[in-house]
Amino acid sequence: MNTRRRMFLLFAFVLTVVLLTGSSYAIPAFSRQYGTSCTTCHIDFPKLNDFGKAFKDAGFKFPKDDESFIKIPPVMLGAPAQKDIWPHSVFPGTIPGLPPIGLRFNQFFQYTSGNANNYYQVPPITPQTPVGTALSPTIPRTDFEAGYFSIFMAGNFGSDIAFWVDDDLSVSGLNANGALGDGYLRFVNIGRFFKLPTDALTLKVGQFELDLPFTQARSINISPYDIYTEANIGSSSIGQNVNNQFSMQDAAQGVEFSGGHQYGGYHYSLAIVNQNTSGGAAAAPSNVSSPAGFFSDSNYKNIYARFSYRFNLEKDPASRHDIQAAGATGPRDHTYLSLGSFYYEGRSVQRFISGTDSLLTAREPFYRVGGDFSFNYRTFNLFGLYMYGHDQDQAFNGDYSGFVPGSAAKFNGGFLEADYLALPWLMTILRYDRVQSTGDFLNGANSSNYYSPVGSARDRFTPGVQFLIHPNIKASFEYQYRPQQALYYNASGQAVAAFRTNTATGALEFVY
Amino acid sequence: MKSTLMMMVVAVVAMMSLAASAGTISGKVSGVTGESVVYVEAPAGKTFPAPTQEPVIDQKGLMFQPHIVVVQQGTTVQFLNSDSVAHNVFWPSVGGNKKLTHNLGTWPKGEKRAFKFDNPGAVPLLCNVHPEMSGYVVVSPTPYFAKTDASGAYKIENVPDGSYTVTAWHEGAKNQSKPVAVAGDSKADLTLSK
Numbered sequence: 001m002n003t004r005r006r007m008f009l010l011f012a013f014v015l016t017v018v019l020l021t022g023s024s025y026a027i028p029a030f031s032r033q034y035g036t037s038c039t040t041c042h043i044d045f046p047k048l049n050d051f052g053k054a055f056k057d058a059g060f061k062f063p064k065d066d067e068s069f070i071k072i073p074p075v076m077l078g079a080p081a082q083k084d085i086w087p088h089s090v091f092p093g094t095i096p097g098l099p100p101i102g103l104r105f106n107q108f109f110q111y112t113s114g115n116a117n118n119y120y121q122v123p124p125i126t127p128q129t130p131v132g133t134a135l136s137p138t139i140p141r142t143d144f145e146a147g148y149f150s151i152f153m154a155g156n157f158g159s160d161i162a163f164w165v166d167d168d169l170s171v172s173g174l175n176a177n178g179a180l181g182d183g184y185l186r187f188v189n190i191g192r193f194f195k196l197p198t199d200a201l202t203l204k205v206g207q208f209e210l211d212l213p214f215t216q217a218r219s220i221n222i223s224p225y226d227i228y229t230e231a232n233i234g235s236s237s238i239g240q241n242v243n244n245q246f247s248m249q250d251a252a253q254g255v256e257f258s259g260g261h262q263y264g265g266y267h268y269s270l271a272i273v274n275q276n277t278s279g280g281a282a283a284a285p286s287n288v289s290s291p292a293g294f295f296s297d298s299n300y301k302n303i304y305a306r307f308s309y310r311f312n313l314e315k316d317p318a319s320r321h322d323i324q325a326a327g328a329t330g331p332r333d334h335t336y337l338s339l340g341s342f343y344y345e346g347r348s349v350q351r352f353i354s355g356t357d358s359l360l361t362a363r364e365p366f367y368r369v370g371g372d373f374s375f376n377y378r379t380f381n382l383f384g385l386y387m388y389g390h391d392q393d394q395a396f397n398g399d400y401s402g403f404v405p406g407s408a409a410k411f412n413g414g415f416l417e418a419d420y421l422a423l424p425w426l427m428t429i430l431r432y433d434r435v436q437s438t439g440d441f442l443n444g445a446n447s448s449n450y451y452s453p454v455g456s457a458r459d460r461f462t463p464g465v466q467f468l469i470h471p472n473i474k475a476s477f478e479y480q481y482r483p484q485q486a487l488y489y490n491a492s493g494q495a496v497a498a499f500r501t502n503t504a505t506g507a508l509e510f511v512y
Numbered sequence: 513m514k515s516t517l518m519m520m521v522v523a524v525v526a527m528m529s530l531a532a533s534a535g536t537i538s539g540k541v542s543g544v545t546g547e548s549v550v551y552v553e554a555p556a557g558k559t560f561p562a563p564t565q566e567p568v569i570d571q572k573g574l575m576f577q578p579h580i581v582v583v584q585q586g587t588t589v590q591f592l593n594s595d596s597v598a599h600n601v602f603w604p605s606v607g608g609n610k611k612l613t614h615n616l617g618t619w620p621k622g623e624k625r626a627f628k629f630d631n632p633g634a635v636p637l638l639c640n641v642h643p644e645m646s647g648y649v650v651v652s653p654t655p656y657f658a659k660t661d662a663s664g665a666y667k668i669e670n671v672p673d674g675s676y677t678v679t680a681w682h683e684g685a686k687n688q689s690k691p692v693a694v695a696g697d698s699k700a701d702l703t704l705s706k
Binding site: 034035036037039040051062063064065068069071318322323324326327328329330331332471 | 574597598600615619639644
């Protein structure tokens with residue numbers, strides 16, 4: 001039991017740190033390059049305003065007359081006239097005049113509620129529990145945590161080729177244990193080569209966050225959306241063999257075709273990405289010499305598709321079609337209603353030694369499907385998402401020599417969030433998250449929460465407030481009224497002394 | 513013929529006499545770097561007709577150009593947007609008076625909006641979507657004003673002889689005023705501090 005509890009606590013601690021340090025980015029490199037403030041593109045960094053969305057759509061450039069805004073001229077990697085003699089020369093491009101590097105650091109403080117006292121109990125202490133049993137560290141009631149120190153680079157190389165690379169140099173105060181976030185090249189508006197309408201086709205290649213309706217990697221919230229972190233783990237207690245670690249927030253590797261605009265009208269994306277399963281990198285196959293290629297567990301490719309349409313609701317036609325609406329006191333985001341849907345289809349892979357000492361491979365198709373909306377009026381934004389997850393199950397047959405169809409593992413849930421920018425430097429947030437997963441409940445302590453959820457439906461409320469001390473420095477506060485959990489169950493399977501680990505978190509973040 | 517000649521002589525003498533009574537104020541503004549503005553305060557009870565010229569302040573490359581414009585009280589200034597992004601111009605005060613705050617709204621590339629500055633003082637120009645944008649209209653109560661050069665030197669010409677108060681303004685310093693008696697060429701050095 002001690003080992004199990006130790007694993008709980010370790011997992012809980014790691015999860016706490018991960019949850020509290022959601023990625024978020026603003027790009028100081030662009031501030032330097034264009035001599036402009038973060039608020040040109042961000043409402044409350046890293047949340048983009050309409051202009052920021054257009055800037056991103058255009059390949060990290062001003063949508064029109066980009067050159068006239070650049071304060072630090074780019075370095076020419078070839079005279080423009082070299083274009084005329086292509087293919088007898090390398091097609092000329094540019095690099096940003098300054099290294100387009102931005103740095104980000106954040107740190108956190110958390111306070112867990114009085115219910116954390118539950119953690120100090122060792123359930124169940126019985127007369128048989130040996131005296132002197134060592135206890136694992138607990139989640140502290142209060143805690144200072146160093147977050148991420150990250151480097152990120154973004155810009156464009158001219159010729160409508162944009163790039164982005166971000167990497168966490170250190171996490172939680174430890175060295176070099178971070179990882180690549182996004183790293184991609186984006187070929188903007190390649191549809192022009194096929195005489196398609198402007199911005200109808202753009203190609204992205206590399207590692208990237210899926211085109212989620214509401215970004216997780218660049219969210220303003222401290223804690224992530226629960227539905228984005230939900231992996232689908234079946235319950236062996238009902239015979240399910242599903243063990244799909246994929247969650248929507250995972251970075252994907254592959255290609256993405258997209259088109260349209262995020263700031264009005266249609267937008268679509270279609271990504272073909274590596275399957276993202278619980279399997280690790282495969283060993284080099286014996287029939288292929290080592291340098292012949294890359295080895296991974298990604299024989300199969302998954303597909304993600306998204307379509308959305310944004311109805312700009314401005315009365316004035318010019319405003320409606322412009323990047324930003326012409327407000328009486330200055331440009332502002334449109335009043336709009338955006339509706340969208342998304343679909344992810346993949347296949348998770350598990351390999352087992354069969355009952356006959358041969359290899360058994362379970363390939364379990366799964367999909368995630370959902371819809372989303374976003375309504376914006378002035379500085380008030382209400383948005384939400386619903387998602388349904390379904391994994392087919394390949395259950396073992398009686399002698400583990402093969403599989404038989406099992407009951408699918410399912411979950412659903414989503415979130416609803418209201419952001420209100422009360423003042424240009426004051427963002428208020430109210431969020432509701434809900435995840436319903438029978439598997440999580442049946443799995444009890446193996447769920448992805450701190451401890452066992454007491455029901456298959458988990459929901460939480462998360463009010464928050466954020467202050468921009470400067471355009472690049474932010475203080476954030478969030479209170480997570482978390483779902484009910486339990487340390488253990490009685491013999492009849494009922495949660496004993498269920499509690500909530502409500503948590504107040506504060507974060508300081510700066511980019512430079 | 514003789515009388516016409518006589519009148520011309522009288523007119524020339526009168527003009528020469530007028531020119532002789534208009535002096536120059538020159539000097540140096542120290543304690544700050546960059547452009548400053550020096551203007552003559554209006555003598556009590558004295559008013560000046562508003563000029564008909566309408567200077568233009570452009571919004572170009574996410575900057576107000578020129579950064580500082582000095583105008584006489586009553587001047588209409590045209591605000592042009594040459595950028596392909598939407599801009600906004602507003603000011604939180606005129607001469608420190610926050611009641612005179614005004615917002616000109618939003619307008620597209622190539623268009624202008626006009627505003628007549630009837631109150632003297634410095635007007636800090638801002639854009640609510642590009643907070644780094646900074647510009648100033650300095651509204652002088654008289655037609656006698658000048659911007660300093662890079663060294664801080666200035667020269668205000670054609671100031672009628674008399675006793676005045678000159679005021680120096682700089683965007684990063686407190687105004688400083690001092691009396692000056694103009695009779696021909698006069699000097700007034702001013703030192704500004706934050």
